[in-house]
Amino acid sequence: MPSKKQHSEVGASLGLKEYEKWTKTQGRPGNLAEAIICLAIGGWAAELPDRIEPGTSPDHRGLAHSYELQFILGRFLDDLSNKDDQDFSDLLRQIGLKGYGSHLSMDQRTPKGLFSAIGNFLERLLDRIAK
Numbered sequence: 001m002p003s004k005k006q007h008s009e010v011g012a013s014l015g016l017k018e019y020e021k022w023t024k025t026q027g028r029p030g031n032l033a034e035a036i037i038c039l040a041i042g043g044w045a046a047e048l049p050d051r052i053e054p055g056t057s058p059d060h061r062g063l064a065h066s067y068e069l070q071f072i073l074g075r076f077l078d079d080l081s082n083k084d085d086q087d088f089s090d091l092l093r094q095i096g097l098k099g100y101g102s103h104l105s106m107d108q109r110t111p112k113g114l115f116s117a118i119g120n121f122l123e124r125l126l127d128r129i130a131k
């Protein structure tokens with residue numbers, strides 16, 4: 001299970017890279033304050049799933065750590081990515097979504113994987129039918 005520090009570092013690094021990419025697309029130099037904000041948002045967002053569902057055991061993963069939420073985040077990211085005129089607040093939203101998504105991607109690669117609300121529902125349904 002990745003540690004809080006690992007999640008945070010990946011998210012912060014992602015925030016900084018997204019900021020660098022954004023300044024290039026905007027055709028302007030970056031500034032330290034904006035870079036720090038992007039780094040902080042990325043790090044914070046990458047810790048968020050475990051703040052909602054603290055990693056006290058391998059079974060702590062619920063909706064905040066689910067494949068369904070990962071899918072929904074991906075849809076929001078697609079919508080944001082298709083905007084040609086991204087402003088700084090769009091960039092922050094994108095970093096937040098990607099930071100959160102980075103946490104899910106890292107947890108997905110663990111033996112326990114992510115929670116599946118649909119899978120859980122189908123499992124319970126099949127159990128009831130079998131009884």
Ligand SMILES: [Zn+2]
Nearest residue numbers: 049050055107
């Ligand atoms: Zn987690």
